[in-house]
Each structure stands twice: as C-alpha cells, then as structure tokens.
Amino acid sequence: MVDLLFFGLFATVAVLCAINVVVQKHPISSALSLVGVMASLAVLYLLLGGEFIAMAQIIVYAGAVMVLFIFVIMLLNAGIEVRRGRSWMATIFGAPALLGLLGVLACLLVRWFPDSPVIKFGDFTGGTAKEVGMALFTDYLLPFEVTSVLILIAILGAVVLARKELD
Amino acid sequence: MEFLIATSIKLGLIAFVLLTALAYIQWVERKVIAHVQVRMGPSRVGPHGLLQPLADVIKLITKEGVLPPHVNKVFYLAAPILAVFMALITISVIPFGTSITVMGHTTMMELADVNVGILVILAVSSMGVYGIALAGWSSNNKYSLLGGLRSSAQMISYELPMSLAIAAPLLSAGSLSLRSITNSQAGFSLGVIPHWAIFAFPAPQIFSFIIFMIAAFAETNRIPFDLPEAENELVAGFHVEYSSMSFAAFFMAEYANMVTVCCVATLLFLGGWHPLWPSAYGSDFLAPLIFAGSGAICIYHGINYVRPFDRITLPVFGVIFLGLAGIFLIPQLVPILMPLFWFLAKMSFLLFVFIWIRATLPRFRYDQLMSFAWKFLFPVALVNLLVTGFLVALVS
Amino acid sequence: MSFYLGLSAILFVIGVAGFIFRRNIITVFMCIELMLNAVNLSFVTFANYHKQVSGHIFTFFVMVVAAAEAAVGLAIILTVFKNRTTLNIDEVDSLKN
Numbered sequence: 001m002v003d004l005l006f007f008g009l010f011a012t013v014a015v016l017c018a019i020n021v022v023v024q025k026h027p028i029s030s031a032l033s034l035v036g037v038m039a040s041l042a043v044l045y046l047l048l049g050g051e052f053i054a055m056a057q058i059i060v061y062a063g064a065v066m067v068l069f070i071f072v073i074m075l076l077n078a079g080i081e082v083r084r085g086r087s088w089m090a091t092i093f094g095a096p097a098l099l100g101l102l103g104v105l106a107c108l109l110v111r112w113f114p115d116s117p118v119i120k121f122g123d124f125t126g127g128t129a130k131e132v133g134m135a136l137f138t139d140y141l142l143p144f145e146v147t148s149v150l151i152l153i154a155i156l157g158a159v160v161l162a163r164k165e166l167d
Numbered sequence: 168m169e170f171l172i173a174t175s176i177k178l179g180l181i182a183f184v185l186l187t188a189l190a191y192i193q194w195v196e197r198k199v200i201a202h203v204q205v206r207m208g209p210s211r212v213g214p215h216g217l218l219q220p221l222a223d224v225i226k227l228i229t230k231e232g233v234l235p236p237h238v239n240k241v242f243y244l245a246a247p248i249l250a251v252f253m254a255l256i257t258i259s260v261i262p263f264g265t266s267i268t269v270m271g272h273t274t275m276m277e278l279a280d281v282n283v284g285i286l287v288i289l290a291v292s293s294m295g296v297y298g299i300a301l302a303g304w305s306s307n308n309k310y311s312l313l314g315g316l317r318s319s320a321q322m323i324s325y326e327l328p329m330s331l332a333i334a335a336p337l338l339s340a341g342s343l344s345l346r347s348i349t350n351s352q353a354g355f356s357l358g359v360i361p362h363w364a365i366f367a368f369p370a371p372q373i374f375s376f377i378i379f380m381i382a383a384f385a386e387t388n389r390i391p392f393d394l395p396e397a398e399n400e401l402v403a404g405f406h407v408e409y410s411s412m413s414f415a416a417f418f419m420a421e422y423a424n425m426v427t428v429c430c431v432a433t434l435l436f437l438g439g440w441h442p443l444w445p446s447a448y449g450s451d452f453l454a455p456l457i458f459a460g461s462g463a464i465c466i467y468h469g470i471n472y473v474r475p476f477d478r479i480t481l482p483v484f485g486v487i488f489l490g491l492a493g494i495f496l497i498p499q500l501v502p503i504l505m506p507l508f509w510f511l512a513k514m515s516f517l518l519f520v521f522i523w524i525r526a527t528l529p530r531f532r533y534d535q536l537m538s539f540a541w542k543f544l545f546p547v548a549l550v551n552l553l554v555t556g557f558l559v560a561l562v563s
Numbered sequence: 564m565s566f567y568l569g570l571s572a573i574l575f576v577i578g579v580a581g582f583i584f585r586r587n588i589i590t591v592f593m594c595i596e597l598m599l600n601a602v603n604l605s606f607v608t609f610a611n612y613h614k615q616v617s618g619h620i621f622t623f624f625v626m627v628v629a630a631a632e633a634a635v636g637l638a639i640i641l642t643v644f645k646n647r648t649t650l651n652i653d654e655v656d657s658l659k660n
Binding site: 007011014015018019021022027030031034037038041044045048049050052053056057060061064065068069072073075076078091094098101102105106109110113116117118119123124126127131132135136139140143147150151153154155157158161162 | 564565566567568569570572573574575576577578579580581583584585587589590592593594596597600603604607608610611612614615616617618619620622623624626627628629630631632633634635637638639640641642644650
C-alpha cells in the first residue's frame with residue numbers, strides 16, 4: 001500500500017516535470033525540470049530494488065550531465081525561445097501521431113503483460129553494489145572496457161571541438 | 168510504529184543539535200582566527216562572546232530582505248533553499264555511535280543505515296552544485312555569474328579526486344554502508360594499534376586521507392580554495408545580491424557541508440567512534456580527564472581574574488565542565504557516551520584543522536586551483552587507488 | 564509492474580513530443596535525455612520482473628553512453644553557436660536546397 005503511494009507520488013512528479021521540460025520557454029527552466037524528472041526516477045529505481053543504479057543516476061545524470069547542460073546554457077546565454085514560422089503541418093500530423101504512438105505502446109503493454117505482478121519494495125534484493133559489480137566485471141567485462149574506450153573518444157572529441165583556435 | 172516514534176525523536180534531536188552547532192561553529196571559528204591573529208575576537212556579547220551567534224541571527228532576520236528587481240525571481244528564491252536542503256540532508260545517513268537502549272527500546276544512533284550510505288553522500292554533494300550555479304546565474308550580475316560558474320566548476324572538478332579517495336578505504340572495508348565501514352575498523356592489532364583505516368595493514372590509507380581532506384576543502388569552498396566567494400577579488404562572488412536570511416542560508420549551507428565532510432572523514436579514515444587505545448588501558452578516562460582539566464583551568468583563572476566579570480563567568484564554566492566530567496564517570500552511561508565522545512572529538516579536531524588552515528593560508532588563484540585538481544590531484548588519487556587495490560588483492 | 568512500464572511509455576512519448584515540437588537546440592537535446600531516462604526505467608523494471616541484475620547493467624551502459632553523447636553533443640552545439648550565433652535549429656539549414 002505504501003509502495004503504491006510512493007509510486008503514485010513520484011510518478012506524478014516525474015510526469016509533471018517532463019511536461020514542464022517540453023512546455024517551458026526558457027532552457028534553464030527545462031533543464032531544472034529535467035533534474036526533477038531524474039531525481040524522481042531515482043526514487044522509483046529505489047522502489048524497484050536498484051539501489052546502486054539509483055545512486056548512479058543521481059551522481060552521473062543529475063549531478064554531472066545536467067550540470068554540464070546548465071553550464072552550456074549559462075555560457076551561451078540562451079534566451080527565451082522565439083517562435084517563428086510555426087509549421088502547421090507538424091502540428092496537424094504530429095499530435096495525432098504521438099497519441100497513436102502512446103496508444104500502440106499501451107496496447108502492446110496490455111497484450112504482453114496481462115497479469116503483471118505488483119511490485120513491493122524489497123522483493124528484489126539483487127541490485128546491490130556487490131551484485132552489480134560481480135556481473136559487470138565477470139559477465140559484462142568486454143562491454144565495460146569498450147565503454148571506457150568510448151568515454152576516451154568522447155573526451156578527445158569534446159576537447160578538440162571546444163578549444164580555441166590557435167592563431 | 169515504534170520505528171516511527173524513535174525516528175521522529177532522533178530527527179528532532181539531531182536537527183536541534185545540528186542547527187545549534189552550525190551557529191556555534193561560527194563562534195569557534197571567529198575566536199580561533201582571532202587568537203591566531205593575536206586579538207580577542209567576539210567578547211562583548213555575553214561572556215566571551217557566547218551570545219554572538221544569537222546576535223548575528225537576530226541581525227540577519229531583522230535586516231531588510233531586498234528582492235532586487237532585475238533578478239529572476241523563481242531561481243533567486245530557490246537557490247538558497249536548494250543549497251541548504253542538500254547540505255542538511257547528508258546528516259541523515261551518518262552514524263554517531265553504537266546503539267542506545269532507552270526504556271527497553273534499542274535504537275542505533277543514526278537516522279538511516281542505508282546500504283549505499285557513502286554513495287548517498289557523494290550524490291547529495293554532487294547536487295549541491297545547483298544551489299551555487301543558480302544563485303550565480305539568477306542574480307543577473309556579471310560578478311555573481313562568474314563567481315557561480317567558477318565555484319560550480321571547482322566543485323565538480325574536485326568531486327573526482329574525492330570519489331577516488333573515498334573508494335580506496337572501501338576496498339578493505341568491503342561494504343558501502345557507513346556503519347559497516349566503521350565497524351570494520353574496530354579492534355586493535357598487537358593489542359595497542361587501532362585498526363583505523365589510516366593504520367590499516369595491507370595499505371595504510373594516509374594518502375587517501377590527505378587527498379580527501381584537500382578535495383573536501385575545495386568542495387566546501389573553504390580557504391585556500393575560496394576564490395569564488397572571496398570578498399576582495401570578486402565582490403563576494405555568487406552571493407553578492409543576497410541579503411539577510413538568504414545570505415545566512417548560504418553560510419549555513421557552507422558550515423553544514425563542512426560538518427558533513429568532517430564526519431565522513433572521521434568515519435572512513437579515523438575509525439569513527441572507536442577509541443585510540445583499548446579501554447582496557449584506560450581510554451574511558453580520557454573524557455573525564457579532559458573535562459576535569461578544563462574545569463580546573465577555568466576555576467584557577469576565575470580566582471586570578473583579569474577582567475571584572477571573569478570573577479563570575481569563569482568559575483561557572485569551571486563548574487559546568489566538572490559536572491560534565493562527572494557525567495562521564497557514571498558506569499551506566501559510559502558505553503553510550505564514550506563512542507559519541509570519540510566521534511565528536513575526532514570530528515571537532517578536523518573542524519579545527521579547517522579553521523586553522525583558514526587562518527593561516529592564502530588563497531589559490533583560479534587557474535592554479537583547476538590545474539592542481541586535474542593535473543596533480545586526480546592522477547595521484549588514481550595511482551593511490553591502484554596501489555591500494557593491488558596491495559589488498561595481494562594480501563587476501 | 565504495468566504501472567512502471569506505462570510511466571516509461573508516457574515519459575518516452577513526452578520526450579518525442581518535445582523533440583518534434585521544440586526549436587531550441589538545447590531543449591531538443593534535453594528531450595533526447597528524457598527519452599533515454601524513460602528507457603532506463605523500463606530496463607530496471609524488467610530487471611525486477613525477471614529477478615536478474617542484467618537490467619541494471621544495461622541501464623549502467625545506457626547512462627555511460629548518454630553522458631558521452633551529452634559531452635560531445637554540447638561541444639558540437641558550442642561550435643555551431645560560435646559560427647552562427649543562433650540556437651534555433653530552423654536556422655541551421657545550409658545543407659538544404
């Protein structure tokens with residue numbers, strides 16, 4: 001019962017913040033609403049038993065990636081978005097297409113998981129740091145090493161793109 | 168139900184003690200800096216300036232809270248709230264001692280023993296960047312934007328060596344929960360040397376401790392890393408447009424961050440609430456000895472008084488200290504109070520080091536600060552982690 | 564569990580909506596991050612359903628890739644802004660006819 005209450009509360013917060021991301025005119029408000037979405041998703045991960053992933057979400061996503069976004073928005077002094085030349089075609093075809101996408105997803109959900117179990121906090125205890133570490137360094141060692149190379153490439157790319165031209 | 172009542176009582180107690188301590192840490196800081204600079208410090212408001220924090224609080228509350236017209240109102244008001252919120256939340260996962268049994272109910276001396284306690288502290292300190300970045304940006308002022316961006320960049324740069332320095336003692340502790348980490352530092356080898364992480368056998372964590380303390384100075388924006396809020400260089404940096412309670416909120420957040428990193432350093436590196444030498448050799452009598460000594464000194468100086476009102480105030484303090492020494496001698500309370508005393512003593516020593524360094528060192532220039540983080544501290548922390556892992560793997 | 568998957572679907576569709584309708588390049592990027600987060604939620608939900616930790620590992624890798632992509636993408640945005648001084652994706656169309 002308490003699980004459902006917490007889920008309802010944080011799911012509502014997540015959806016409201018997500019709608020705020022899309023609706024707000026100033027990019028900083030969108031960025032802060034996205035931080036809100038990530039924080040409420042971290043709580044949902046805690047409810048699902050993924051304690052390590054919840055903390056990694058806050059440390060990596062909400063604490064580093066979004067800070068990077070906010071830095072760029074502040075540096076570029078991005079102002080309020082001015083709407084010009086709004087293409088009516090996108091609105092007329094876009095909105096029903098989105099609702100159609102949502103409908104298809106909901107249909108598939110109901111068809112594939114007709115009687116899904118109720119999730120209680122504590123019924124999955126395999127999300128501890130020890131379990132994640134064991135799986136990451138034994139079964140998934142190759143993807144782990146490949147992602148470290150990926151991060152290296154990303155660092156090199158970002159440094160090259162953002163440096164000043166040497167005159 | 169019992170859990171809820173116990174937690175509410177602990178919550179109220181910890182909140183009250185923490186907020187009072189935040190106000191009085193400022194008094195301690197001003198007195199220590201003053202005595203380092205061979206002057207008196209606050210001494211007029213109450214005996215030895217002890218009511219100075221109260222006077223400061225009254226001043227800050229009754230000052231006019233100006234809301235400048237050119238700021239972005241929502242973020243201007245939200246930034247100090249965010250900063251204080253993140254700073255105060257970390258206290259909830261820090262254990263202060265062993266268990267207390269009151270009227271048949273046993274409870275641990277902490278608010279929540281989370282399995283991933285140390286990650287919670289890292290996560291919340293990552294979120295602390297937002298308060299400062301928003302404060303700098305929403306003030307709509309060149310100097311505060313610069314100060315806010317510099318401070319945020321400094322905080323996220325020093326998070327990396329701090330995380331690596333935290334990871335090293337975790338290798339020998341084997342758990343992420345703060346209580347388990349501290350309990351793994353119990354016991355004494357050779358009967359005398361404690362098992363604290365800085366004396367640990369395969370890999371003494373002394374370098375991790377030093378790296379953690381340096382990164383902690385940068386994380387909490389303290390001297391020598393406090394250029395972003397320097398009064399002379401940057402017109403007080405990111406909080407230049409704030410007045411009264413919002414300004415007080417930022418300072419409260421800074422002191423709360425200081426308390427948190429000192430607590431974390433105590434738990435991870437200095438053995439938490441475990442004594443320096445075994446209680447079989449009399450470490451239980453350290454607390455009464457210290458308090459009795461302080462009481463004796465106060466009474467002696469009260470008798471040979473220098474200022475007229477010392478005739479009254481110093482003997483009163485002496486009696487209070489002797490009373491505290493007496494409380495530590497009661498056998499039933501010793502198992503509860505001694506771990507708490509050791510924890511608070513170690514944490515206070517680290518806070519004193521923070522204040523001592525503030526009184527002594529000049530501040531770094533911003534580019535020196537950033538190159539120190541990326542070119543020196545981060546590789547050193549990496550090498551330290553590698554060496555620790557290698558030694559721990561060799562032994563086990 | 565279907566509640567969690569439904570929430571993931573709703574967040575994903577909101578992300579797609581933002582991606583299609585917004586003109587500011589940084590907001591579009593943030594909607595991409597929103598979509599990635601929605602997918603992360605369904606990964607963790609399935610990890611709970613099947614009682615395996617592989618879902619958490621997948622989430623971990625998605626987070627890493629998203630962080631790398633955010634870094635490079637924002638560097639590209641900075642370069643585009645330096646050359647064109649606009650953050651409106653409608654105006655970065657010199658490859659069009």
